[in-house]
Amino acid sequence: MKRYHVGKVWRRENPTVAQGRYREFCQCDFDIAGQFDPMIPDAECLKIISEILTGLQLENFLIKVNDRRIIDGMFAVCGVPESKFRAICSSIDKLDKMSWTDVRHEMVAKRGLTPEVADRIGDYVQCRGDASLVEQMFQDHRLSQNRQALEGLRDLKLLFEYLTLFGIAKKVSFDLSLARGLDYYTGVIYEAVLPQTPAQAQEEPLNVGSVAAGGRYDGLVAMFDPKGHKVPCVGLSIGVERIFYIVEQRMKTVGESVRATETQVFVATPQKNFLRERLKLIAELWDAGIKAEMQYKNNPKLLSQLHYCEHTGIPLVVIIGEQELKDGVVKLRSVASREEVHVKREDLVIEIQKRLSES
Numbered sequence: 001m002k003r004y005h006v007g008k009v010w011r012r013e014n015p016t017v018a019q020g021r022y023r024e025f026c027q028c029d030f031d032i033a034g035q036f037d038p039m040i041p042d043a044e045c046l047k048i049i050s051e052i053l054t055g056l057q058l059e060n061f062l063i064k065v066n067d068r069r070i071i072d073g074m075f076a077v078c079g080v081p082e083s084k085f086r087a088i089c090s091s092i093d094k095l096d097k098m099s100w101t102d103v104r105h106e107m108v109a110k111r112g113l114t115p116e117v118a119d120r121i122g123d124y125v126q127c128r129g130d131a132s133l134v135e136q137m138f139q140d141h142r143l144s145q146n147r148q149a150l151e152g153l154r155d156l157k158l159l160f161e162y163l164t165l166f167g168i169a170k171k172v173s174f175d176l177s178l179a180r181g182l183d184y185y186t187g188v189i190y191e192a193v194l195p196q197t198p199a200q201a202q203e204e205p206l207n208v209g210s211v212a213a214g215g216r217y218d219g220l221v222a223m224f225d226p227k228g229h230k231v232p233c234v235g236l237s238i239g240v241e242r243i244f245y246i247v248e249q250r251m252k253t254v255g256e257s258v259r260a261t262e263t264q265v266f267v268a269t270p271q272k273n274f275l276r277e278r279l280k281l282i283a284e285l286w287d288a289g290i291k292a293e294m295q296y297k298n299n300p301k302l303l304s305q306l307h308y309c310e311h312t313g314i315p316l317v318v319i320i321g322e323q324e325l326k327d328g329v330v331k332l333r334s335v336a337s338r339e340e341v342h343v344k345r346e347d348l349v350i351e352i353q354k355r356l357s358e359s
Contacts, residue, residue: 001033006240022241030214031235033221039155042188042216043162045236049192049212050168052238056247058194061211063168064128064175065190067156068215070137071179073149077142078120080113086183087111092125093179096193096209100126125177131160133174155188180215188234189215194246211246212238260312264356267294268309270302271321281320281330288349290356292318309335315359316352 009027030048032041046063053061071092075085091107098106100122107113107121124143127133134156143149156174163169172190180189192212214236221231267282275298285292293314295305302319309317319331319340329342332351343351 001031003031005029026240028238028240029235031233033231033233035232039158039162039188042234043159043166045214045234046159046163046172046190047166047168049190049236049238050166050171053192053212056243058211058243058246060194061171061192062195063172063190063192063212064178065156065159065172065188066175066178066180067152067188068180068185069148069152069187070143070156070176073143073146073152074121074124074176077146077149078124079117080121084111084113088113088121089179092121092177095125095177128173128175128177130172130174131157131164131169134160152187159188180213184217184220185215186218187216190236209242210239211242212236261314263291263293263312263314265290265292265316265318265352266305266309266314267292268302268305268317268319269300269321270319272299274320277320277325281318284349285318285352288353290349290352306333306335316355318348318352
């Protein structure tokens, strides 16, 4: 089964609204379930992430990958007691927000690891690179002795071969610090981030964490099946709210207005008792397929109508009053420049369509 779903999800923690991290949020999920040969559906999931972020013009993304079996194998060969695996995994998962020094302190002071074991872990989790790093880990004298780690490394080697064929291997990094704290992951895990240079961070401080993430969760379905039937699964989630936040902030950074409506034209008047004329005019625009609106008041104030257009980003205003009606024209106002021109009533639709096509 292959499926996708867009809907509300929730997380158990205090929200950080300023960074696009909400307690309730919208998420787009893709999942592939069933028994398949290794890494084929996993590679497709990474291809989907790449296509979506590229399509949204977030080309500077990086997809970090790791494998839970490599993490568990790494903990075992470093001397972490099995009872502490999940707790240490949770600490490692904070490396995208905290320095290694702080994470090491947490593992020693709060998790009860010896400094020697923490330092061995540090040798691994500060490693990141391309497919060549996978080959390098095969040669590691400690990691190569662990069966779980070897299984994970073999799958990652195959994954990078498929990602090369898909043309996205350069966008993917093998990152041994990636842990994904959720317990249900059983194999490959991944996370898409938008790295920033120091200069970008000053101009555009968008520290929202990952924008997409996922992995393999072969044991999860069995937890909800009374007979314990196992169904191999792999999937990904796209953080819709986070991406909206990033796109919105970038538009503001480059001076683009963030439009709150699809309305193209607002029909306004500076005078009283012109509701009927506005209704006739807006009907003409609607019939021509132009997205138009007006205030639902008999006698609105012109200034409030113009302020509304500026606030919502409506690009054009058509203004009709007594003199315009008498002369058979209307005023066409550009909201951005505040420039106004008179246009013959019969030419209005063509003029608006011309301006919209040019913008």
